[in-house]
Amino acid sequence: MAAKQAPKAPGWLRAPKELNDYGRQFWRAHAKRLCMAGRLREDDLPLFVLLAQAYGMAMEAQAKILEEGLFRKDEASVTRKHPATQVHRDSVAMYNKLAPQFGMSPLVRRREKMEDGEPDEFDLFLGRRMNLQEILYADMEKRGR
Numbered sequence: 001m002a003a004k005q006a007p008k009a010p011g012w013l014r015a016p017k018e019l020n021d022y023g024r025q026f027w028r029a030h031a032k033r034l035c036m037a038g039r040l041r042e043d044d045l046p047l048f049v050l051l052a053q054a055y056g057m058a059m060e061a062q063a064k065i066l067e068e069g070l071f072r073k074d075e076a077s078v079t080r081k082h083p084a085t086q087v088h089r090d091s092v093a094m095y096n097k098l099a100p101q102f103g104m105s106p107l108v109r110r111r112e113k114m115e116d117g118e119p120d121e122f123d124l125f126l127g128r129r130m131n132l133q134e135i136l137y138a139d140m141e142k143r144g145r
Contacts, residue, residue, distance in 0.1 A: 023056025
């Protein structure tokens with residue numbers, strides 16, 4: 001019996017050349033999965049490229065800050081924050097605006113779970129917690145507290 005093969009990603013799903021290494025890593029980690037889940041279509045690619053670029057720039061800026069430090073001296077020997085901090089902040093802001101459009105935020109996933117009515121792990125946790133509270137209250141009532 002032959003092993004089941006994973007569905008093949010469409011040819012248009014290749015990472016574009018304009019992504020840095022971090023952006024390509026992001027692309028490889030998420031593009032196929034989102035495509036197979038129906039969250040990424042060919043006409044979404046320009047927006048997804050921007051998302052991968054935002055991630056790549058944020059990570060590259062973070063690496064630069066880690067390498068050179070959060071502060072540096074300018075031409076006048078005044079200590080200032082590293083210019084990469086602004087690049088990081090802007091890239092994270094862009095990422096946070098784009099990621100929910102592909103279902104890549106906890107809030108969006110939570111809203112979708114509420115719409116389809118299927119319980120997720122958090123719902124199950126809350127259910128178990130409620131059951132424990134009900135048991136405790138019933139026990140307290142029996143004891144007259």
